[in-house]
Amino acid sequence: xxxxxxxxxxxxxxxxxxxxxxxxxxxxxxxxxxxxxxxxxxxxxxxxxxxxxxxxxxxxxxxxxxxxxxxxxxxxxxxxxxxxxxxxxxxxxxxxxxxxxxxxxxxxxxxxxxxxxxxxxxxxxxxxxxxxxxxxxxxxxxxxxxxxxxxxxxxxxxxxxxxxxxxxxxxxxxxxxxxxxxxxxxxxxxxxxxxxxxxxxxxxxxxxxxxxxxxxxxxxxxxxxxxxxxxxxxxxxxxxxxxxxxxxxxxxxxxxxxxxxxxxxxxxxxxxxxxxxxxxxxxxxxxxxxxxxxxxxxxxxxxxxxxxxxxxxxxxxxxxxxxxxxxxxxxxxxxxxxxxxxxxxxxxxxxxxxxxxxxxxxxxxxxxxxxxxxxxxxxxxxxxxxxxxxxxxxxxxxxxxxxxxxxxxxxxxxxxxxxxxxxxxxxxxxxxxxxxxxxxxxxxxxxxxxxxxxxxxxxxxxxxxxxxxxxxxxxxxxxxxxxxxxxxxxxxxxxxxxxxxxxxxxxxxxxxxxxxxxxxxxxxxxxxxxxxxxxxxxxxxxxxxxxxxxxxxxxxxxxxxxxxxxxxxxxxxxxxxxxxxxxxxxxxxxxxxxxxxxxxxxxxxxxxxxxxxx
RNA sequence: GGGGUGCUAGCUCAAUGGCAGAGCAGCGGACUUUUAAUCCGUAGGUUCAGGGUUCGAGCCCCUGGCGCCCCA
Numbered sequence: 159x160x161x162x163x164x165x166x167x168x169x170x171x172x173x174x175x176x177x178x179x180x181x182x183x184x185x186x187x188x189x190x191x192x193x194x195x196x197x198x199x200x201x202x203x204x205x206x207x208x209x210x211x212x213x214x215x216x217x218x219x220x221x222x223x224x225x226x227x228x229x230x231x232x233x234x235x236x237x238x239x240x241x242x243x244x245x246x247x248x249x250x251x252x253x254x255x256x257x258x259x260x261x262x263x264x265x266x267x268x269x270x271x272x273x274x275x276x277x278x279x280x281x282x283x284x285x286x287x288x289x290x291x292x293x294x295x296x297x298x299x300x301x302x303x304x305x306x307x308x309x310x311x312x313x314x315x316x317x318x319x320x321x322x323x324x325x326x327x328x329x330x331x332x333x334x335x336x337x338x339x340x341x342x343x344x345x346x347x348x349x350x351x352x353x354x355x356x357x358x359x360x361x362x363x364x365x366x367x368x369x370x371x372x373x374x375x376x377x378x379x380x381x382x383x384x385x386x387x388x389x390x391x392x393x394x395x396x397x398x399x400x401x402x403x404x405x406x407x408x409x410x411x412x413x414x415x416x417x418x419x420x421x422x423x424x425x426x427x428x429x430x431x432x433x434x435x436x437x438x439x440x441x442x443x444x445x446x447x448x449x450x451x452x453x454x455x456x457x458x459x460x461x462x463x464x465x466x467x468x469x470x471x472x473x474x475x476x477x478x479x480x481x482x483x484x485x486x487x488x489x490x491x492x493x494x495x496x497x498x499x500x501x502x503x504x505x506x507x508x509x510x511x512x513x514x515x516x517x518x519x520x521x522x523x524x525x526x527x528x529x530x531x532x533x534x535x536x537x538x539x540x541x542x543x544x545x546x547x548x549x550x551x552x553x554x555x556x557x558x559x560x561x562x563x564x565x566x567x568x569x570x571x572x573x574x575x576x577x578x579x580x581x582x583x584x585x586x587x588x589x590x591x592x593x594x595x596x597x598x599x600x601x602x603x604x605x606x607x608x609x610x611x612x613x614x615x616x617x618x619x620x621x622x623x624x625x626x627x628x629x630x631x632x633x634x635x636x637x638x639x640x641x642x643x644x645x646x647x648x649x650x651x652x653x654x655x656x657x658x659x660x661x662x663x664x665x666x667x668x669x670x671x672x673x674x675x676x677x678x679x680x681x682x683x684x685x686x687x688x689x690x691x692x693x694x695x696x697x698x699x700x701x702x703x704x705x706x707x708x709x710x711x712x713x714x715x716x717x718x719x720x721x722x723x724x725x726x727x728x729x730x731x732x733x734x735x736x737x738x739x740x741x742x743x744x745x746x747x748x749x750x751x752x753x754x755x756x757x758x759x760x761x762x763x764x765x766x767x768x769x770x771x772x
Numbered sequence: 773g774g775g776g777u778g779c780u781a782g783c784u785c786a787a788u789g790g791c792a793g794a795g796c797a798g799c800g801g802a803c804u805u806u807u808a809a810u811c812c813g814u815a816g817g818u819u820c821a822g823g824g825u826u827c828g829a830g831c832c833c834c835u836g837g838c839g840c841c842c843c844a
Contacts, residue, residue, distance in 0.1 A: 580794080750805095
């Protein structure tokens with residue numbers, strides 16, 4: 159690692175990514191021996207992830223000794239899986255990774271809730287899709303234009319891709335596959351047999367009469383907000399099985415219309431004969447032991463799966479923190495009905511975007527992990543999640559703050575390399591850059607500051623030869639044989655500039671000279687520009703141009719080139735710069751002039767700065 | 773109405789009951805340089821309020837205030 163190389167003219171000195179090796183998180187022995195004098199400073203792995211791993215290992219040891227530990231996520235692919243949902247995946251991922259890091263077998267499963275009902279048609283999709291409301295998500299056609307087989311696939315596929323890039327190892331479990339294959343049949347029958355006990359437990363948390371419409375008194379907006387919030391965390395809305403003909407924790411999809419607008423009118427425990435009627439008019443009696451086209455209601459489904467998979471750790475959104483939530487009720491049911499144990503399940507706070515309080519898939523353009531990875535390197539995105547305890551909210555910025563995020567990240571990397579990082583930082587960094595199963599995540603070999611890349615990309619309008627030339631000039635001590643060593647960060651910066659940076663923040667080099675302004679220049683200004691243009695070729699380097707642009711006003715004032723700046727000189731320099739910015743980019747400020755000039759190119763600079771008739 | 777969660781420097785946030793800390797912004801300085809670069813230095817605090825437990829409380833308990841979230 160280069161240590162104290164001199165700073166560059168433009169941008170901080172580039173850093174090379176650390177090469178492979180042991181992740182910078184101490185093992186448990188080191189940690190234990192490092193305690194002393196109550197010092198927090200020497201317990202690097204005692205971050206929130208490690209603490210959960212401690213708890214989970216201990217609990218799993220008690221309840222399922224000898225079996226691999228299971229950490230779980232549940233994702234409902236009912237719409238874009240956004241950065242809030244990503245927490246549902248990354249939280250167990252980080253804990254599972256820590257457990258593996260300690261050599262304890264551990265599996266991270268993601269339950270794809272693709273057998274859930276299709277609730278509503280988003281505004282972005284043709285309203286004709288409303289005929290599918292009530293069907294399993296895996297039976298609904300994908301939105302128009304999609305290459306995917308069905309609705310669930312369409313939203314699941316990009317997430318799977320993003321998770322691969324993020325180094326998240328998991329086993330996906332399609333609930334459609336599980337239910338329709340009959341894998342849960344004995345659990346379904348058990349729940350039906352125990353329906354009265356289940357109903358009684360649910361009733362403890364029901365404060366309203368059974369038939370009360372939950373959203374009755376809310377305004378339309380409130381009702382919509384509430385429904386969307388629930389959907390966002392894959393949560394617990396859904397009716398809990400309460401019906402007119404008695405309580406059943408199971409809901410069949412109709413054989414004819416494929417929707418769940420069904421009502422169970424009779425069930426016989428001995429024969430498992432189940433009779434239902436559907437809103438479509440169909441009515442049938444099926445043998446539940448052989449009928450695999452239906453599912454347990456959510457509040458029963460979830461604890462069933464805890465028991466089935468032996469889940470030891472599964473977080474959930476804060477919407478589960480209330481008394482009657484499915485997490486709380488599930489904890490009762492898993493024990494009372496399914497003979498399992500409730501996993502350790504921290505509530506995680508919402509992920510916010512800039513001013514937005516929280517994300518929901520409702521509003522169009524809620525960023526997904528794929529979109530975030532378009533502008534953030536994978537370790538950086540992981541870091542945003544690893545450095546915050548689940549209860550702390552996360553704010554992801556797609557705006558100017560992103561540059562700062564990158565700068566912080568680079569500064570952290572330098573501190574880690576120098577051995578100067580604080581313990582919590584070190585842990586968050588290690589978890590962001592390395593996983594047991596994926597190893598060290600790919601990093602950009604030569605890291606130039608994100609802001610530098612963005613700004614150079616902006617002024618060169620992304621032309622590869624120009625980019626390479628300018629970036630070499632800008633960071634002469636960095637070895638840049640080709641643009642490839644600057645990737646993937648360069649591509650992230652490019653995408654950020656083109657998709658996120660508002661037009662008024664971009665630098666737009668004038669396409670034609672500002673003739674009127676050029677004609678109106680006074681003699682001093684003309685002389686200054688003359689001096690600049692005359693010296694241009696000889697000074698064509700970052701250093702040379704720097705001396706030149708600062709030197710022109712000195713010359714005009716009759717000062718020697720090595721003069722210490724006086725207030726008068728500074729004012730002259732400043733107004734000279736403003737003049738150049740106006741003529742080159744039509745604003746009074748911009749990227750540092752030497753960089754800007756290099757980016758524009760000498761010929762074009764002459765064209766833009768030469769008064770008419772000269 | 774019930775529950776959850778948060779309130780710490782101007783801002784964003786750290787701190788496992790043990791000397792309240794970073795980053796950014798600010799201020800001062802350096803680099804032939806007042807830009808959207810970098811480096812060094814520096815200041816900045818009644819930890820929302822009040823009470824309690826403790827040798828010791830930002831942290832634990834109680835009461836209250838304000839914000840956000842969820843449930844009803």
